[in-house]
Amino acid sequence: MIALASAIEPLRLANRVAGKPLYRWPCFSIDGQPVQASNGLEFQVGGDLEAASGFHVVAVVAGLDPGRVEDKRLFAWLRRMDRQGADVGAICTATVVLAKAGLLDGYQCTIHWENLAGFVEAFPELEVTDELFEIDRSRFTCAGGTAAADMMLNTIALQHGQELATQAADQFMHERIRDQRDHQRMSLRARLGVRHPKLLSIIATMEENLEEPLSRNDLAREAGLSTRQLERLFRKYLGRSPARYYLELRLNRARLLLLQTEMSVIDVALACGFVSASHFSKCYRDFFGRTPRKERGLPPAPEHMEGRVA
DSSP states (O other), rough: OHHHHHHHHHHHHHHHHSOOOOOOOOOOOSSSSSSOTTTOOOEEESOOOGGGGSEEEEEEEEEEEEGGOOOOHHHHHHHHHTTOOEEEEEEEHHHHHHHTTOOOTEEEEOOHHHHHHHHHHHHSSSEEOOOOOEEEEEEEEETTTHHHHHHHHHHHHHHOOHHHHHHHHTTTTTOOOOOSSSSSSHHHHHHHHHHOOHEEEEEEHHHSSSSSOOOOOHHHHHOOOOHHHHHHHHHHHHOOOOOHHHHHHHHHHHHHHHHHHHOHHHHHHHHHHHHHHHHHHHHHHHHHHHHHHHTTTTTOOOGGGTOOOO
């Protein structure tokens, strides 16, 4: 809902400020029925896909579990809109829908940071960035949330001038129009409430090396610290050892891959720096209180197969 509203409201306010209808945004669902958002509110639509035609721009909006979308009618309709010359784009996790429809081959695209790792694993052939939004010729994608507002405000500026975009942003107290190079996530300093520069640098290095974790000695050496100083930093500011913090980062990444991809358990384990499924399963169960297979609602694996199961 927040992504949808963030995409629509800049257009409405651009019309209001301009004093004329520069944009319109009829909304449709696959079957023409109202759509319930994850917050419980129902959204009324103007018809089904067959009623949607003749548009210059088509934007697909998705939220939770986009990987479950397997509607061939939707994919065919999107490809038809593309053939008819429409710009086709995605808001939030709908990037997955465009990828499944085969509409992102040869285009740069982005997606919400929480879905980024799973999306890259599922579509390794695509050129995926972690930008706030991407506009690449006839394709546009954005990270969702309020990023949709920034994408639309940038579009308004390109089509009708920066002054109109700024006035529209001012109407809903959006104090700065971000461009696509802005970061999706809050800075590490803001997320962790930590200001120590060397600690932040080490954590950033950890986040960049989840598949092949660095040793404690390597992390300390890169930061210009002794291993004892490294331990003290983590204990003082984060209340845990560097090894524990690193493990939690890897397990949280693993959970996203389990929930968002069809990767086997062993492939998820390897992608997150674990050498065996059995070790991964034990660490996962200790941290989350359930095994990786149970996370997916699968029956437990036989004990003698635990180290090799998919």
